[in-house]
Amino acid sequence: MSVKFGLLALLADAPAHGYELKTAFERRTGGSWAINIGQVYTTLQRLERDGLVTEPPSDGERHDYRITSAGTKALEGWFSSPVIADAPPRDELTIKVLLAVAAGDIDVTEILQRQRRASVEQLQAYTRRKAQADPDQDVAFLIVLDALIFRTEAEIRWLDASEARIRGLSARAGKAIP
Amino acid sequence: MTRPIELETAERCFGSGHTEVVALYPTTLSVDRGELLAIMGPSGSGKTTLLSLVGGLDRATGGRVLVEGKDVGRMNPSELALLRRRTVGYVFQDLNLLAGLTARENVSLPRELDGAPLAAAQAQAAEALDSVGLGHLADRYPDDLSGGEQQRVAIARALVGGRGIVLADEPTGALDSLTGESVMRLLRVHCDAGGTAVLVTHDAAHAAWADRVVFLRDGRVVDEARPAPTHEFAIGAAG
Numbered sequence: 207m208s209v210k211f212g213l214l215a216l217l218a219d220a221p222a223h224g225y226e227l228k229t230a231f232e233r234r235t236g237g238s239w240a241i242n243i244g245q246v247y248t249t250l251q252r253l254e255r256d257g258l259v260t261e262p263p264s265d266g267e268r269h270d271y272r273i274t275s276a277g278t279k280a281l282e283g284w285f286s287s288p289v290i291a292d293a294p295p296r297d298e299l300t301i302k303v304l305l306a307v308a309a310g311d312i313d314v315t316e317i318l319q320r321q322r323r324a325s326v327e328q329l330q331a332y333t334r335r336k337a338q339a340d341p342d343q344d345v346a347f348l349i350v351l352d353a354l355i356f357r358t359e360a361e362i363r364w365l366d367a368s369e370a371r372i373r374g375l376s377a378r379a380g381k382a383i384p
Numbered sequence: 385m386t387r388p389i390e391l392e393t394a395e396r397c398f399g400s401g402h403t404e405v406v407a408l409y410p411t412t413l414s415v416d417r418g419e420l421l422a423i424m425g426p427s428g429s430g431k432t433t434l435l436s437l438v439g440g441l442d443r444a445t446g447g448r449v450l451v452e453g454k455d456v457g458r459m460n461p462s463e464l465a466l467l468r469r470r471t472v473g474y475v476f477q478d479l480n481l482l483a484g485l486t487a488r489e490n491v492s493l494p495r496e497l498d499g500a501p502l503a504a505a506q507a508q509a510a511e512a513l514d515s516v517g518l519g520h521l522a523d524r525y526p527d528d529l530s531g532g533e534q535q536r537v538a539i540a541r542a543l544v545g546g547r548g549i550v551l552a553d554e555p556t557g558a559l560d561s562l563t564g565e566s567v568m569r570l571l572r573v574h575c576d577a578g579g580t581a582v583l584v585t586h587d588a589a590h591a592a593w594a595d596r597v598v599f600l601r602d603g604r605v606v607d608e609a610r611p612a613p614t615h616e617f618a619i620g621a622a623g
Contacts, residue, residue, distance in 0.1 A: 319607055327611060
């Protein structure tokens with residue numbers, strides 16, 4: 207995602223100038239995404255070029271940007287579309303495990319366990335932060351933490367399933383567990 | 385100082401000779417006071433066996449299991465019953481509560497069985513239910529409580545009367561994420577207050593509430609995890 211729809215969502219609430227947009231963006235995204243002010247102005251210029259926001263003539267010190275009706279329409283389209291992850295997955299871990307399985311002489315179980323330990327340790331760190339957060343004050347932060355936690359948990363479940371598949375294969379082949 | 389739980393090359397085999405099956409190979413492991421320990425591993429890895437040895441539900445066939453310095457394997461049935469009434473509380477995945485008793489009666493039962501006067505047992509039960517946030521539901525029967533509430537009552541029952549050690553076998557298994565989390569928070573609070581808990585789970589997100597996660601595979605401890613230093617993950621990385 208680009209910063210584009212983030213800024214449009216903020217401007218749909220109220221007109222604002224660049225620095226207000228930067229701080230509101232960071233606050234609303236639970237501190238998960240720090241943006242610099244240069245990025246904000248570059249994005250605003252592009253949005254203005256595309257007719258999605260306007261910067262009314264300066265009436266003194268403030269330069270408030272406003273969302274246009276085309277901007278509102280673009281934002282509605284974005285909110286109503288599901289986010290589909292890119293497929294097929296080409297992340298390093300998947301590739302590493304596949305290559306280790308294919309190599310035949312590598313202890314895949316050990317690779318999986320090393321990764322599992324690292325992922326659980328990461329989960330423990332996230333969970334400590336969660337335990338300290340205030341469920342009423344820190345909702346945005348907790349939602350970000352939950353996203354990290356469930357993604358890491360999914361990775362661990364994938365490690366478990368991969369190990370079960372490899373062990374099942376070895377058992378059926380009557381071989382030692384690789 | 386005595387540790388709440390110590391396994392000294394504790395082992396559990398079934399059968400003998402050609403038909404021998406080892407559920408738990410000689411395992412040495414201890415749990416400190418104030419520690420929440422999680423045990424993870426696939427089905428059949430020995431998780432529940434290990435927990436049963438600590439809770440005195442099963443006996444080691446080799447080595448020793450010490451709870452508060454006492455050898456569980458040498459206890460007679462009445463000593464084991466005493467251990468469960470005064471020292472160790474158990475929480476299972478389900479079937480924790482007696483359906484014909486209210487939440488308060490379920491929780492006060494271990495104290496009554498221990499010979500506490502009824503009024504004292506009920507006062508302790510009320511206190512334990514308050515500590516899990518269910519004081520207002522004390523007179524409900526289990527069927528009138530949600531799954532999460534039933535598990536919290538089970539934790540209150542495990543803790544009632546000041547038992548310091550909670551053993552939990554998949555206590556969050558049947559619960560949704562946030563309800564499971566509320567159960568884990570209770571175990572965390574118990575340990576942060578100086579209690580001790582051992583949790584068996586296959587759910588990594590719940591195991592992550594623990595101070596230490598031990599991995600079992602084929603009856604052996606193969607690894608353990610402790611929280612990564614928090615600076616290793618950056619919430620707030622530049623986008």
